[in-house]
Amino acid sequence: MPQHPSLARTRRSLLLASGAWGVLAALKPDRALAQAPAGSRIGVIGAGRIGGTIGGLWVKAGHPVMFSSRHPEELKDMVAGLGPLASAGTVAQAIAFGDALFIAVPYGALPQIGRDFGSALKGKVLLDACNAVASRDGSVADEVEQEGVGVVSQKYLAGARLVRAFNTMSYAIFAREANRPAPRLAIPIAGDDPDAVKVAAELVRDAGFDPVVVGKLADARRFQRGGPGYGQSVSAAELRQKLSLAP
Numbered sequence: 001m002p003q004h005p006s007l008a009r010t011r012r013s014l015l016l017a018s019g020a021w022g023v024l025a026a027l028k029p030d031r032a033l034a035q036a037p038a039g040s041r042i043g044v045i046g047a048g049r050i051g052g053t054i055g056g057l058w059v060k061a062g063h064p065v066m067f068s069s070r071h072p073e074e075l076k077d078m079v080a081g082l083g084p085l086a087s088a089g090t091v092a093q094a095i096a097f098g099d100a101l102f103i104a105v106p107y108g109a110l111p112q113i114g115r116d117f118g119s120a121l122k123g124k125v126l127l128d129a130c131n132a133v134a135s136r137d138g139s140v141a142d143e144v145e146q147e148g149v150g151v152v153s154q155k156y157l158a159g160a161r162l163v164r165a166f167n168t169m170s171y172a173i174f175a176r177e178a179n180r181p182a183p184r185l186a187i188p189i190a191g192d193d194p195d196a197v198k199v200a201a202e203l204v205r206d207a208g209f210d211p212v213v214v215g216k217l218a219d220a221r222r223f224q225r226g227g228p229g230y231g232q233s234v235s236a237a238e239l240r241q242k243l244s245l246a247p
């Protein structure tokens with residue numbers, strides 16, 4: 001029988017409070033996180049402008065967030081400023097920490113991250129904000145142009161349950177517009193794993209925006225750099241209209 005959402009949330013809160021959520025997630029890594037419960041842990045790979053901004057919004061929403069860097073000691077002041085829900089670690093620690101992950105690094109780093117952390121990423125919901133820029137990222141930007149950004153990200157981060165999100169606007173816009181009065185700013189998302197897309201949608205809401213599901217990873221091309229959905233600072237209704245999606 002379908003469960004009322006508030007009951008489901010209460011049950012999740014109880015699971016969280018009892019520590020059972022972690023057990024559930026460990027037992028069923030591929031399916032346990034069908035929705036992102038309040039307080040689910042997030043690991044951020046790349047705590048620069050976009051990772052720091054979106055991760056900070058999740059901290060504000062009550063999620064424990066581990067920000068990572070190849071030099072985690074440099075994140076000390078940032079996490080101190082965000083309060084006790086924020087912590088800093090290595091990339092490996094953030095991946096292990098997160099029920100869900102967010103990656104915001106120069107696109108050219110994805111092949112190396114996939115090689116070095118592939119087994120740890122396996123089965124994890126991974127929101128990917130990385131954009132390929134030829135002048136910065138080299139030949140992988142050509143692959144993105146030819147194959148589409150979602151397909152190429154998934155190729156290098158194989159095994160992760162990848163959802164494209166938060167790639168279409170500047171971190172400054174995200175910082176300014178988060179949690180604004182309705183209509184909220186729309187964030188296009190796309191992924192092949194329906195449960196992962198649900199988690200991503202919930203995390204987009206928690207950060208203070210309205211998710212718009214554009215389709216599968218192949219459809220993420222529609223909002224990659226140069227695509228019609230890129231740079232659109234509009235409401236969900238307007239974005240759906242611009243992309244000819246069902247209202």
Ligand SMILES: NC(=O)c1ccc[n+]([C@@H]2O[C@H](COP(=O)([O-])OP(=O)(O)OC[C@H]3O[C@@H](n4cnc5c(N)ncnc54)[C@H](OP(=O)(O)O)[C@@H]3O)[C@@H](O)[C@H]2O)c1
Pocket residue numbers: 045046047048049050051068069070071091104105106107109112113129130131132166167168169170171172
């Ligand atoms: N800036 C924006 O407004 C914006 C908006 C949407 C999408 N994006 C995309 O988001 C990504 C990040 O952009 P950004 O502006 O946030 O960049 P940024 O401020 O330069 O931060 C990038 C972060 O990536 C980390 N990093 C770099 N290479 C890494 C590697 N090999 N392994 C692990 N971490 C690595 C760096 O951490 P350490 O050097 O400390 O390890 C740094 O904190 C890019 O793909 C960009 O196109 C940016």
